[in-house]
Amino acid sequence: MQRAGLSDMDEAAIARAIHVTAVVNRIGGAAMANTVLLPLMRRKGAPAETRLALLEAVEGRFVWQARIATVLAALSGLYMIQRHDLWTCFASPEFWWMHVMLAAG
Template sequence: MDIVIANEVAPSVRRVLFMAAQIEGRQPKYLIRVKVARIQFHQKGDMIFDDFTLARVLHIVSIVGWIGGVWFVTFVVMPSIARTASPADRLHAFHRIEQGFSVQAKFWVILAGVSGFWMTWRADMWSRFAETSYWWMHAMLGLWLVFAAMLFIAEPLVLHRRMAESPSPERDFNLMVWVHRVLSVIALVTVLGAMAGAHGLM
């Protein structure tokens, strides 16, 4: 059974369709095309794959690598440095570890941006940015812009030099800890909102 509806589907409609599919014991699969969204109900074992699905898979993988890495640095690496290094040496210790993670972070952020842009363009979802009900899309874009600016502008131009030659390493390390914590919480709220919104819960 196929149901073709307008691209901008009301959250309440998505919830009803999703619940109806579950009642019938079927698994709903969302295929979004340019200006048209097709919700296809299919039995287990059917395989439907397209460029939008590939982009969505890559997007989720990139978010896991990106945000997971941020959380690991924030709640594992930084506390470990705080416990084992003296206050004056913490910033330098973090700088050494951060250099190894920086390349991975840049890769995941680029992949997240490219896949996110592709899905938005492919499904013609630009109008969602004009609606407050899709606040999680604004949050995703805002969070991505912050990290992209940090990794590709602030880090090479300012942060690396500051961490290597900081006149107040203890204060700078504490500031970085709090910045990472704030961004981690914002990232968590954004991911929760995005997953809920993408599955019709908002």
């Protein structure tokens, strides 16, 4: 079924690109916060108020990125499952990672 001039292959590529980009953004942001930002906040050089203000500023910018990335990853993942009729994969132990993705979502 072709919609809006896109082939099935184009739709699959777009959905996968959205999914991978969203996951990389979400996991990369969390990794940056835990490996860069939090250790920086623990340093005693700056006053606690300054460290807290910096943490809140960074968190305020990232929280919406994380929320949008989570929604995009969930929607694109569900789209791919539905579009390619992958629901039966949930009954097979070899696709355990699909359960993990849904639980982590």
